Amino acid sequence: MIEIKDLHKSYRMGSNSLHVLKGINFSVEDGELVAIMGSSGSGKSTLLNILGMLDVADSGSYHLDGVPIKDLSETKAAQYRNKFLGFIFQSFNLINYKNAIENVALPLYYQRIGRKERQEKALKYLERVGLKQWATHLPSELSGGQKQRVAIARAMAAEPKVLLADEPTGALDSTTSYEVMDLIQKINDEGNTILVVTHEEDIAHMCKRIVHLKDGVIVEDKMVEQVRAAQYVQ
């Protein structure tokens, strides 16, 4: 599903240049649930953003589902993001003047799906994350956990190939974090490929594979026994 080879990325700041990713080789199969760990500043977000086509690498190759991701125009990148990827952010990134269902329907709108079908689909995904009754509420009327669930529904709505989550539980307390992880596990159970960046060991162990990043390279890549989040919920 994801295939990257010798990926490099540095940030230039004035005359200095900060080499963040120093040759990442990494592949993810269909249906995997991967945790990306590492200390702060190790380049986790940078990697995820490159995978999400929000940023571009300096060198190296990236294939997504066999499609080479290289030299994309902004329009093409937007199209690919819409079709292939779903984003889940630490700070939820819901649009505050749109209610839950409108937020979820947004990626479908960019696919030019008709209004009615959009509403139906968005409602279906809200139901999946258990927020059907909250469909017409604005983000400001939702709790952190609920917001993140709306964001997950939104990421799922366009039925992307890969879900990318950058510290999805970073802003949530542990109970709510487990609820969100429970949801992510369930989505993964249905065969969706998911990458989760996290700081927290317990969250990482709820994935099936942990990749450790240090100083811009992968220092450890191991399969783990998945801890089900469901047992901590309720």
Added chain:
Amino acid sequence: MFNRDRWKEILEVLTSNWFRTLLTAFGVFWGIFILIILLAAGKGLENGIRVDFGDIATNTMFMWTRRTTKPYEGLPKDRRFEFKRSDVQSIRDNVPNLRFISPRNQLGGFSGGGNNVIRGLNAGAYNVYGDYPEIINQDPMTVTSGRFINYNDIEQNRKVAVIGLGVKNELYDKGEEVLGTYIKIQGVNFMVVGTYKKNSSDGGEEAQKEIFVPFTAFSQAFNMGEVVGWMAITANDGHSISVLKDDIINLMKSNHKVHPEDTRAIGFFDLYQQYNRVESLFAGIRWIAIIVGTFVLISGIIGVSNIMLIVVKERTKEIGIRRALGESPWSIKKQILMESIFLTLISGMTGIIFGALAIYGINTLLDSVGPVDMFLNPSVSVKVVAGALSVLVIAGLLAGFLPANSAIRVRPIEALRTE
């Protein structure tokens, strides 16, 4: 492009900060309002002055004979000559695009002198014209009672007269019946069949002291024979009398054996030329209105552009989210352009509506206080309004251009990082 979701979004954005939206809208509103008011005021002035010219009269010339100043074909200089009735037909046959050709004769006025009209014990000195019915179009007047001269009068040499209100006031007592009575013009009885009033403000009192009688009866009564004293000639709409004038005068010169280069033998007065001078004044006023209005409008547009820039800046993060979700840069650009056009158009149309209301108010006021000198019926044409609307759309586009570009210049990753 104009789907429901876009509109919803435009409204959401513009109504999220009412105060700011209104403040921005006011700039454009004011610009258009000023433009409309200035144009209407210019038009009012134009209408006011135009009325003084009469309407068709502006494309009219007057022509009379003088003495020749050059000998020609054996004829001496300083020769007198006179237009004849046959000249009228000759012009009609040879010069196209003329609307009215009115031969005229006149007593009093130029020929001067004492009282020429008597009624009972009253007498007065008036200009008396022998005219064709068309003259009422060239020398506009309002018939206040009875009727004007008609073709039956002409054909039957009827001795009838239409008198001005000034004449009536002097020859008749207050409340006395005028129609059907007789007045004696240089010893010849004419029956009064109508009275008139001229609205022309130039000419003043004198303009109300004229008497019009049929051309034929005039010729017969005062022994004019075939002579035509002078002519009033009006060109068709779309043709300028100033252009046709040369043909007419040349024709007259050849009819009367006047040297082609004798420029003084035929006198004329071209109203159209006079009128054109005033016309260019109107054009000047229009330009001032347009320039002032445009400057105010431009400042309004800059205001809109500024606010849109701020709005875009505030929405940087949102735009980042949208792009992460797959909205194309062009779609974002379009959204911002449409917001800008919408805001400009709505405030501009409000300006037009308020401008129209103000004009309506002024007109009502003018109607109630009666006519004001040199100012009448200020208005703007549909053409101007349509023009203003298209200017607004373009203005909105221009105002949105910079903000729209700045919205997509930020890379999605940076946009997402902003707080």
